[in-house]
Amino acid sequence: MPSHFFQIGDEPHKKFTEWARSLGDIYSVQLGQQNLIILTSDKIVGELLQKRGAKYSTRMNGSGFEILTRGKGYAASPYNERYRKINPITSAKTKDGFYPKYFFQHTALNIISLLCFNKRTDSVDDPFYREFENLMGTRFELAKDTISASLTWLTAALANNPHVQSKAHQELDRVIGQSRMPEVSDEQNIPYIRAIIKEGQRYCGAIYLGVPHAIDEDDEYNGYHIPANSVVILNQYGIHMDEKRYENPKEFKPERFLGFTGSSAALANGNYENRDHFGFGAGRRLCTGIHMAERELLLGVSRLLWCFKIENASPLGKDGKPIPINLDKIRNGLTVWPEDYKVRFVKMLKRFYPDRVKS
Numbered sequence: 001m002p003s004h005f006f007q008i009g010d011e012p013h014k015k016f017t018e019w020a021r022s023l024g025d026i027y028s029v030q031l032g033q034q035n036l037i038i039l040t041s042d043k044i045v046g047e048l049l050q051k052r053g054a055k056y057s058t059r060m061n062g063s064g065f066e067i068l069t070r071g072k073g074y075a076a077s078p079y080n081e082r083y084r085k086i087n088p089i090t091s092a093k094t095k096d097g098f099y100p101k102y103f104f105q106h107t108a109l110n111i112i113s114l115l116c117f118n119k120r121t122d123s124v125d126d127p128f129y130r131e132f133e134n135l136m137g138t139r140f141e142l143a144k145d146t147i148s149a150s151l152t153w154l155t156a157a158l159a160n161n162p163h164v165q166s167k168a169h170q171e172l173d174r175v176i177g178q179s180r181m182p183e184v185s186d187e188q189n190i191p192y193i194r195a196i197i198k199e200g201q202r203y204c205g206a207i208y209l210g211v212p213h214a215i216d217e218d219d220e221y222n223g224y225h226i227p228a229n230s231v232v233i234l235n236q237y238g239i240h241m242d243e244k245r246y247e248n249p250k251e252f253k254p255e256r257f258l259g260f261t262g263s264s265a266a267l268a269n270g271n272y273e274n275r276d277h278f279g280f281g282a283g284r285r286l287c288t289g290i291h292m293a294e295r296e297l298l299l300g301v302s303r304l305l306w307c308f309k310i311e312n313a314s315p316l317g318k319d320g321k322p323i324p325i326n327l328d329k330i331r332n333g334l335t336v337w338p339e340d341y342k343v344r345f346v347k348m349l350k351r352f353y354p355d356r357v358k359s
């Protein structure tokens with residue numbers, strides 16, 4: 001049986017998007033015995049996953065997805081090493097910068113953990129959570145790693161775009177002030193922060209190729225035959241980088257979402273044309289945690305920016321400025337991560353010492 005396995009390479013989202021631009025918004029790929037249908041337009045996703053949701057909402061066990069991600073799910077590092085990586089934000093040794101992934105993972109784990117067990121943990125390697133993670137499998141990863149990966153990407157994007165941070169800081173100064181941190185109830189009054197979060201999901205979300213759907217009966221769409229037992233992939237990356245849908249898609253530009261006042265959850269259940277992005281999937285298997293995710297991201301991003309200015313701590317380039325963090329290179333898995341990078345979280349002194357600093 002013909003197989004496209006070797007053609008797909010290490011960056012399936014890019015290969016699928018390249019093929020979509022030449023073959024069209026729906027085409028099939030053969031991976032060993034498994035047929036994959038790749039969807040790369042808002043319209044087709046809306047027509048199939050949403051409107052024909054009854055057919056397109058199963059999941060496939062086994063091969064399809066493992067092959068696609070090459071089994072590179074999130075791998076644990078030894079306790080001590082990781083524990084030290086979580087810590088730098090609270091230690092004084094932040095001058096050289098640090099990679100915030102482990103800090104965000106720890107925070108996301110604690111939120112889930114407080115909700116499920118009413119307890120906190122000191123480390124992402126606590127045996128209790130390891131056991132729970134093994135039992136829950138992908139579900140736990142979807143709850144913990146998606147949030148932390150989103151924040152890890154967004155931190156890098158913000159470090160690369162200080163002008164976006166200044167606008168966010170101005171909004172927080174104006175709406176929240178210096179004496180308290182942002183709350184969920186501030187949501188409607190901080191549109192720029194909300195736009196940053198939406199742009200983060202579009203530009204560098206935690207998942208690039210969705211969580212595969214599957215179909216267990218034959219279907220026809222616009223003259224295409226979709227055979228039973230195909231895995232159906234929502235190529236989020238391809239849609240998010242489609243210049244017909246988003247002007248200058250390679251630019252990190254929260255302003256494009258300022259007109260979107262609805263939550264991603266509300267927009268995901270409406271017409272596909274009006275959706276902000278496809279970061280939470282589509283149809284009946286849309287992310288179950290979407291409401292919680294949006295709240296966590298709102299609090300995470302607004303409080304991070306209320307407390308800190310994020311500085312790129314990469315080595316300096318020829319122009320004397322830190323070399324921009326490369327957001328094009330990813331580490332593949334169910335959730336995708338940027339390569340290691342370094343940032344500094346610089347305290348917004350006027351918030352911490354309002355008496356000593358003039359704003």
Ligand code: HEM
Pocket residue numbers: 139142143144146147150205206207210211212213234279280281282283284285286287288289290292293297
């Ligand atoms: C930024 C954060 C998150 C992102 C980007 C995200 C993204 C996704 C995506 C793309 C899917 C697949 C949707 C589809 O099949 O069309 C999904 C499914 C799922 N997510 Fe999330 N998710 C996030 C946070 C969370 C959280 C916080 C939870 C739990 C509290 C969660 C629980 C789930 C579950 C249980 C599913 C499986 C739904 C099903 O198969 O029916 N997710 N998520």
